[in-house]
Amino acid sequence: MNMSNTERLILSNQYDILAKLNPEQAAVYQRASAIIERGYCLQILELEKSFGHLDLTTCQEVIATLELHHALAISWGNLDLVTQQEINASRLTFNGYSRSQESELADYVCFLLEVDKRFPELKCPCDELSSDIAMRDKYQRMLMVWRQCPRQYKLSIQEIRNILAA
Template identity: 65%
Template sequence: MNMNHAQRLILSNQYEILIRLNPERADYYRRCQTIIARGYCLQMLELEKEFGHLDEATCREVISTLEMYHALKVSYENLSPDETVDVSANRLEFIGYSRGHEKELADYVCFLLDEEGRFPELGKSCAMLNSELAMRDKYQRMLLAWQDCPRHYKLSIQEIRKVLNA
């Protein structure tokens, strides 16, 4: 994190305000304030990690993943019970990203669902999502399979299976 003296002074003052406003986290804010005020570059990198960064392409990928899950549910609900007998509806539930391996992606999903109020049709909130395993690779394979389908919101059971098994 490269900051000039004025920026460091402003951030240091912000931490001073946080110390006073949030006494239960005062020790943490005091440590951050010391790091910034004294310019400890190694520890400043540690603080920088708290500021996530997702590029536009990654954000679009996450949104596409949520749209795909919506399309899977819509398509499944439009099929007859005879067609869906061998595919459990539970497989169509979005389970989220791993907090341990994909924190920034999980945080973005939480922002979209809880802060922006997007994708209410998924019936999920941030508190309901946390995969034990890293899911991004799986979701990327599923997206490729879904994008190959000619009608994204009118999938056949074979196309749903293909997406789920990608």
């Protein structure tokens, strides 16, 4: 992070203000203030990590994954009851991303659901949306199969099976 002395002073002052406003986190903010003020490059890189960054393509992929799960739910709901019995409804549930391995993706999902209020049909609090294993590769395979379907929101039982098996 390249900052001018003025920018460093402003950011350091903001950390000092945060320390006063949040006494329980004061030590963390005071440390950050000292790092910025004194220009410790190694620790500044550590602070940068907390900002996170998802590029446009990754954001679009996460949104597409949520749309995919929305399409699965709609398509399954449009099937007759006998056909619905062929697939357990719980298999259509969006499990989220692994908090330990895909935290930026999990955080973005929470932003989309809680801040942007998108995908209200995913009636699951963010703290429950965490997979025990990394899911990105699985979701990418599912997206590839879904994108090949001619009617993405009117999937047949076989198309649903193929997506889930990807």
